Amino acid sequence: MPELPEVEVVRRGLADWVVGRSIESVQVLDPRSIRRHSAGTSDFEQRLSGSVVSAAVRRGKFLWLLLDGPRQPTALVGHLGMSGQLLVEESIEPDEKHLKVRLGLSPEAGKPRELRFIDQRIFGGMFLSPLVPTHDHLPGGMGSEISWLPEAAAHIARDVLDPVSTPESLYMALRKRNTQLKRAILDQEVIAGVGNIYADEALWAAKLHGLRSTATIRRPDVERLHTALVDVMGRALEAGGTSFDALYVNVNGASGYFDRSLNAYGREGKPCYRCEAAGIESVIRRDAFMGRSSYSCPRCQRKPR
DNA sequence: ATATCTTCCTGGGGGC
């Protein structure tokens, strides 16, 4: 499913294929996909029609197109949920089974005429949101900075791959919370972009158990965690980038990275690679956590008592 | 106030 690296690949595709063009027509095929647009389908279609896309922006797993128009500054916000796709395609292509929204784009040489939102499970969606000036509190006494963000995404923290996210800023954010480590890194208001898979991968790489308390976590632990998060996201982004077909703005939910490089997630009952390399037998276990699964090595990720 | 639980949704897959 799409996580930060996949969403970034989509953003780059939108920047290449959609930015600078106008949205000439809008067709909502399933209103559930725009349920976060509270004014409804016809309002969405009318307000979006005729706007010009000036940029593609991402923070965490939220993605938005900045719209230039006569109205107040507005973003078309998209979230892929767990099965969403954005595809740039020719109008002649048959409708996908789970096509939810079709945007007709102004003609441009060599570029397809439609941007389509496809979503099987409908956890994702699109909606219009006004841009609001938002204070981002920067770490380490650097004060605050104003960013113009869609109102609906203004609460999201800085992103894992944002240079402003540092081990120290993560340490400060974690220490402010009183919860379990994995809960905290999945919380988009602590650090944006981490989903269940990368949370488990980063915790494994940092040799930390997700049940550790954020209130007592130490700097060296957080430094390893931050390094692991940046590393795992960075490598996944490279993998997603290399398989990116320039004709598509595509997320297919099965990036090559997932197939080859997972150390913990989905490996229940299989040997922990790190322990194996050290000549020690240890098997990845799966535990229920927050209504989903957590994978960890019982030996090198010590569970707190 | 903060922390945690529930809900939204579909189709693949396991069990029988």
Next chain:
DNA sequence: TGCCCCCAGGAAGATA
């Protein structure tokens, strides 16, 4: 073979 039930996931809103 087919049905039924569970499971996967992010995040908003409800609840404790």
